[in-house]
Amino acid sequence: MENTRHTETAIEETLRVVGDRWSILLVRAGLRGIRRFDDFCDDLGIARPVLTERLRRLVKFGIFERRKYQDKPVRYEYRLTEAGLALSPALVALVRWSEEYSEELSSDVTLVHAPCGTELEQAFWCRSCQSTFGPSAVKGLTSGIDS
Amino acid sequence: MENTRHTETAIEETLRVVGDRWSILLVRAGLRGIRRFDDFCDDLGIARPVLTERLRRLVKFGIFERRKYQDKPVRYEYRLTEAGLALSPALVALVRWSEEYSEELSSDVTLVHAPCGTELEQAFWCRSCQSTFGPSAVKGLTSGIDS
């Protein structure tokens, strides 16, 4: 059995940035087109000081970009960067999980394939095999899951 | 523009369970085969009282199962349930994101397609079109993202 002691892996690092109660929600709000401080604030119900700090951090890590959109009174808005948009697969995975496993509470918008309206599934894609596959065929993720 | 006021959507609910600094890491440890209290504890470096509370919560929400594995001194371990395993796509998405966008720090194990060893990609799958597609073709996720 190999030893994976505490060398601060990449996901650990990532989750230190994005793994709190608000960050993913902020990304989602960003995807929904929200850009301004007050809008984030009352869409999510996040406390203002926390929002300030969270946005600053997400900007620092390149997930949002703070952009001036007006001069007269200087005003800034927050937009997702490419890296921020790239979090959408993770978000989709979470949305799908909640649809499937969180019985309680209102169901969200069901995600569909835009061209045809079919509910989507999520898969991994192997470029060289030209095929899709599920989590159990991913090496490096699990180890010794039986029952 | 529609109004998505505060009706506590499914992801919000989900992130209240899983969206803290430790829960996803615990799921990942579970996937790596870790099951016992002390092992979680020193694999992740999480404080004991926090681990206790977190595991209790994850059990309550059906992500882990607390199972007795010994009687003499009664001992319990924690195993991922089906719902817990179903979080792996989200985890994979995060791992892939960190590989791609978190330059700093040691890179993790690269995830590969087990049969052939090719680095995997993640995609959405439309059963009716029999094709894969990316986030931009998902309706219900974004709205008005331009640049």
Next chain:
DNA sequence: AGACTGAGTTCGGAATCCGAACTCAGTAGT
């Protein structure tokens, strides 16, 4: 002049987090 807007800051108190030390039942060694 007075009210309003947007993007924050500044409070004080409440909830969480942390590490270190302790508990408790049983087992192993001498």
Next chain:
DNA sequence: ACTACTGAGTTCGGATTCCGAACTCAGTCT
């Protein structure tokens, strides 16, 4: 029988983070 050890937690006090409510500050609108 005495001591040490194991695993799964609890109990502490102190540090950090969170929260809502109220405030600021520049500029605009009426």
